[in-house]
Amino acid sequence: MESLHQALKIAFASEFAFYLKAHYFHWNVEGPNFKQLHDLFGLIYEEVYDSIDTFAENIRKVGAYTPGSFTRFSTLSGINDETEVLPPEAMLAELLQDSEKMSEMFRIVFKASEELGLHGLSDFLAGRQDAHDKHSWMLRSTLK
Ligand SMILES: [Fe+2]
Numbered sequence: 001m002e003s004l005h006q007a008l009k010i011a012f013a014s015e016f017a018f019y020l021k022a023h024y025f026h027w028n029v030e031g032p033n034f035k036q037l038h039d040l041f042g043l044i045y046e047e048v049y050d051s052i053d054t055f056a057e058n059i060r061k062v063g064a065y066t067p068g069s070f071t072r073f074s075t076l077s078g079i080n081d082e083t084e085v086l087p088p089e090a091m092l093a094e095l096l097q098d099s100e101k102m103s104e105m106f107r108i109v110f111k112a113s114e115e116l117g118l119h120g121l122s123d124f125l126a127g128r129q130d131a132h133d134k135h136s137w138m139l140r141s142t143l144k
Contacts, residue, residue, distance in 0.1 A: 001062070001063070001116065003112065004062065004109070004112045004113060004116060004118075005059075005062065005063070005064040007108070007109045007112055008058075008059050008062070008064065008109060009059065009064065009066075009067055009076055010076050010077070010078060010105070011102075011105050011106065011109050011125075011128075012055055012056065012059060012066065012067065012076075013067055013072065013073040013075075013076035013077040013078075014076070014077045014078045014079045014101075014102060014105060015048060015051070015052065015055060015102060015128070016052060016073055016077070017073060017077040017079040017081065018048060018079050018095075018098055018099070018102055019045055019048040019049050019052065021079065021081075021082055021094075021095065021098065022041050022044045022045035022048060022095060023041070023045040023049075024082065025037075025041045025086075025091045025095060026038055026041035026042045026045055028085045029041060029088055029091060030085075030088070031087070031088045033088060036142075037088055037091070037092070037142070040138060040139075040142060041091075041095075043138075044095070044099075044135050044138075044139075047131060047135070048131070048135075051127075051128060051131070054124065055124070055128070056068075058120075058121055058124050061120075061121070062118065062121060078101065078105065079098050079101065079102070080098075082094065089143065092139050092142055092143045093143060095135075095139055096136055096139040096140055096143065099132045099135045099136040099139060100132075100136050102128070102132045103129050103132040103133055103136060106125050106126075106128045106129035106132065107129055109125055110122055110125040110126055110129065113125055
């Protein structure tokens, strides 16, 4: 259970960092495709943000405390912070890479959850993996 707790906290901090980056790109993207990219990043950050509270409560349900500070997030997160304002293509490529990373993270945590028979949690984690696969598809298709 201890290793599942830690893996969940890492995935949660990473998901929050991913959400923040998508919102950051939504705010700062520029260029001739501004509207399309602003909307795409908007769609992604909203979907991820909407999952955050349920994610936090799922962590509480298995008996761990949910991290909720920038200090803890930056220690735990597997998603690197972006502090620069990147060109649009670099934003897409970076968020695609991060989304694929999130999908892989959820695939692994799902296995740990299933080993403990936590089917409700597994269901949530499978949903997050699937959501990131969808975000990755949209980002990849926009980059082509
Ligand atoms: Fe907005």
